[in-house]
Amino acid sequence: MELPRGLLLAVSDELDRAELAALKFLSRDHLPRRRLEAVRSPYDLFEALQENCLLEAGNLAFLRELLYHIGRIDLLVAHLGSSREQVEKELRAPGGARVPPFRYLLFQLFEDVTEDELMSFKLLLVNELPKSKLTRETTMLDILTEMEKKGLLGKDNLSMLKSLCEKINISLWNRIEDGLKLFGQEEVLITEEQRGSTGCPGGHLVSSVAPGPPGSFNDSSQLLEAYKMTSRPCGVCLILNNHNFAKAREGVLEHKHMKDRNGTDVDAAALRNVFSKLHFRVEEYRDLTAEEIRETVNIFQSADHEDKDCFVCCILSHGKKGIIYGVDGQEVPIRELTTSFTAQNCSSLAGKPKVFFIQACQGDAFHKGVAIETDSVEEDSSLERDARFQLDCIPAEADFLLGMATLQDYVSYRSPKEGTWYIQALCQHLEYSCPRGEDVLTILTAVNQEVSKKTCERDAKKQMPQPSFTLRKRLIFPVN
Structure with a gap:
């Protein structure tokens, strides 16, 4: 048949x-x-x-x-x-996996290598592989395949790969070793010194144990249970989008220079688009005062989420350490908002993931790509900052995830035309990776990598996001 x-x-x-x-x-x-x-x-x-x-x-x-x-x-x-x-x-199950662990680890290496690291591999292999196999279009899979063909790489011949990884990024090799342990293989590496006394032709790994459960070798969470995400809609995605801060400028003196957050509507549109595709009911509230933020959060805290699997809240506003600003310049503690959804305060979300994505700075310091002065961004800069706030904003109980735009004490950037680095990268990676079944923490790691590579062209300043979480299971946003 x-x-x-x-x-x-x-x-x-x-x-x-x-x-x-x-x-x-x-x-x-x-x-x-x-x-x-x-x-x-x-x-x-x-x-x-x-x-x-x-x-x-x-x-x-x-x-x-x-x-x-x-x-x-x-x-x-x-x-x-x-x-x-x-x-x-x-x-x-015994015998269930047909892709050998060695093959899968090489595949994961391909997925982990950055563009800069790929270029380094090409440069270091210029005398080992034909130039026609080291073009701009050559991928890491192409390189690994050619190394196998030339006898430079095999499950019993990893010495050259180890040497390359040590020169380019030792963590790449460390992940291969971690992978072998995850797959349940006992690893013995023959070094240059040992080769002389043992007569072995080259450094290699000897494996005598059958592969263990497959999954991402650098993330054992692949074997963890996932949160239930089958309800339709999955839950609410609440967007608090503050753009116009004229009320703040009319108030106390310290807020006279609080700018409108041009570009935030681009972020809000991206969030609406991606979370609608992920089966969330999106509700957006614009230009709320501090008291209106509290009232809005209370509405969703009091709602019945019994037939929902998740709650997402995206906050786009100015802020400082530990707080966000309403458009009137008044403060709302971040922890007050997140604590509203603990099991005690919102029982219908008990045991379910509560996710907060916060676009704002956490301080005044700048990440430096090169040696520069730590002046504020100039008035005519194409990028702006959202002010500050801190990491310790989630309750000390399970099932919370807080995705922060930047590290504690540092600024984050927003383009008046293209939106923020963080929210735009977040939405792009959610849209690309969720259909492939990747969990949210893996996606946020990719977001970290992308945003960390960006540089403010005017003064070479950088940004580094940081997630904080108390999740107990894998969180996978569904697309079907």
């Missing part, structure tokens, strides 16, 4: 060129090299897998494993009638 051609075509049509390359790399241990090189489309790959009895009617386990590893959970659900949890259960 043959596999339905329509099913394979439907899955194939959903995969792009980069994902095909990833699937081919993950399949290298199961298909002949020449057959794999002849593959030009996902459907070609599926045919090759069928020829080698890796895809059969009634047995799509390997296809499910491949889609799981590249993060296409949406295809598992839509076309294969499976889910992330079901595949993880299959892979935990």
Whole structure:
């Protein structure tokens, strides 16, 4: 009995060129090299897998494993009638995982490498690999594949990879070692000194234990239970969007220079768009005074969330240490807002994730990309700051997540035309990664990486976001 051609075509049509390359790399241990090189489309790959009895009617386990590893959970659900949890259960079973741990660790290395690190790999390998294989378009998967072809890399030959990682970023190698431990492998590294006495031809890892449960090797939370997120809508996404601070400027003297937050509506629109797609009921409130902020939060604190799975609150405003400002320049403690949703104060959200994304600064200090003066941003700068506030703003109980735009004591940046670095990166990564089944903490790590690379062109100032959380489970925003 043959596999339905329509099913394979439907899955194939959903995969792009980069994902095909990833699937081919993950399949290298199961298909002949020449057959794999002849593959030009996902459907070609599926045919090759069928020829080698890796895809059969009634047995799509390997296809499910491949889609799981590249993060296409949406295809598992839509076309294969499976889910992330079901595949993880299959892979935990003895013999359930067909992608060898070594192969998967190399794949994760590819996903972790930055553009700058990739360029360093190319430069260091210029005498080892053909120049035609080290072009601008060459990916880390291409490099790893070529190293394998040239005999420079293998499960028993990791010395060159280790040396490269040590020169470029030692944490890349540390993650490989951590991965071997996560997969339950006993690792023995043969060093240069040991090679002389043992007669071993090169540094290598010897593994004698079967692979453990698969998952992200640098995040054992992949094996944790996930929060239930099946209600429709999942919950409320409350946006408090303060733009016009004319009332503050009319008040006390210290607020005379409090600017309107131009660009905040771009952030609010991005948040509305992404959280609507994630099945949240979005409610936005604009230009609230401090008392109106309290009243609005009280409305949602008193609401019945019994048939909902999550609560999200996004705050876009000026602030300072530990507080946000209403548009009248009056202060509201961040902790007062988050504590409103503890189990004691909002019982219908007990045991459910409460998520707060805060766009504001936490101080006056600047991150420096180079040696510069710590002057304030000039009046004509294309970027502005939102003032300050601190990290210790969430209750000391479970199920809270606070995503902060920047570290304690530092400023954050907002473009009057393009919105803030933090909120824009957050929305882009949520939209890209949620369909791939990534959990929110993994996504926030990617946001950290992106924002930390940005630089204010005028004076080379930087920004570094920071999440704080008491989550007990993986938080995965659904798209289906």
